[in-house]
Amino acid sequence: MKKTLLLAGASVFLLTSCVSKKKYDDLQAQFDGVYQSKQSLSNELTKCNSDVASLQAQLEGVKNLSQSDKESVKVLENALDKCLNAQSSGSMNITKLIEQIDSSNKYIKQLINSKNKSDSLNLVLTNNLTKSLSREELKDIDVQVQKGVVFISLSDNMLYRSGSYEISPAANDVLSKIAKIIKDYPSYDVMVEGNTDNVPISRENIRNNWDLSALRASSVVQALQTKHGVDPKRMTAGGRGEYNSVATNATPAGRNKNRRTEIIILPNLDQFMELIGQAPTE
Template sequence: MKNYMKLLPVLLIAAIATSCVSKKEYAQLQSNYDKLQADNKDVMARYASTTQDLNVSKSRVASLEEQIAAAKSTQSALQDALNKCLAGNNQGNVNIAKLADQISASDRYVKQLIAAKSKSDSLNMVLTNNLTRSLSAAETKDVDVQVLKGVVYISLSDNMLYKSGSYEISDKAGSTLSKVAKIITDYSDYDVLVEGNTDNVPIKQTNIRNNWDLSTLRASSVVQALQTTYSVDPKRLTAGGRGEYNPVADNSTDAGKVKNRRTQIIITPKLDQFMGLIGKPIDK
């Protein structure tokens, strides 16, 4: 996005040099440029906020796992102490009863932690099933849906989304995007980050400087389609591009390049909102 903003002054100068625009037209161009700069700052701020929310969600699950491990370790130590006490018969009945109570309390705590993690895993599965339910068999080849630590990732292939070598949305993408928009609209309190990614092959377009530009323009195209065609509130949307620098496969193979050329739609709900997902299917 920042590179795209830096390109605008060059385009303005070129326009002035070749067309000799009037002062009024130049002033309008300058006004548009200033607005785009302000919009860019707002987008980057929202992108940073979404990243922070994602990190908080990851931290909570990691903390639960650490608490489970610590509680299990404590329970094991208490059990060992009780076994030694019973075997050596060196302590009175009061101490034995106390150890038994501590073990029982520790066991309940471990079960509570495991139940919390299991509930989180179950909710993730419910949400994944809801998201994929409306997709056809053909669409599932170009759409990958995952729920990882409370965050929904919908990965869309470039072959399905865009015209070849372009950032324009293709006609065949309409059906899938409409279903994605339905998901986003149903859960209206969630933030949505649209993130463009490319392989490492340099782009060869006169109007696109590099893969940073291409990935950002593609993400922006999806954001604008969600807003204008499917009426998603633009205040919830953020467009970002990561170019070739976030690969999920090896770029040395054609299959790897295909996987890396993708657009991810990242939906970040608040943790307590997951409870409302059970029993709320996505309509086709």
């Protein structure tokens, strides 16, 4: 099921990532609201304690009154009982609120720690990959971290011959370095996406740019598996054709940027989904 969802592209993950961020913000807002409620109840409890002291003083003052004032005493006693009951109820509510605050705090800290760990791993991964590549190779490779995901963008000039989806011999050196990084992080999934410009393809057995982009992504996945030992269960191949451009197709330079294959290294989504499922219900 997870692999089917990944076929929809990295945008699905980014949306999930945004949902997780929204959940985090909602929890922070919930924490603020609960804390304000606690403060309000604390103020009410303080006032109630003051009223109790006042009523007790009044009750002591009327104990020596005549029999005709017994009704007044009874009224004061009833008022004192109500205030004491309110005091007890307020204490119980505050205790419950404090428990909810502690639970929310613990959950928020879990999310923050998990995100910080993921960010640190991504930084190390990116640095290790960049250091392993030569200056010449870096001209055709762009490595970025966006919203907790590592994007490795490879130019088609480096990977394939023009209009082809077969991996060039020179590209295997680069793929071997990327494969080593992927294998160093076995809990991460890998999505390979092919992208083209908007110039129609004219070649037998390739119907359009959708086909070309998907075939190129599939070639990279198979090279990572068969030549460099990456577990195929961790990988997904997809094509986005000309519909995920990063530059204008009106110029040769822009079309060159759009013709690319992206290797997207994704943190383990299951861990984040488990944390979301553990969110406090109240």
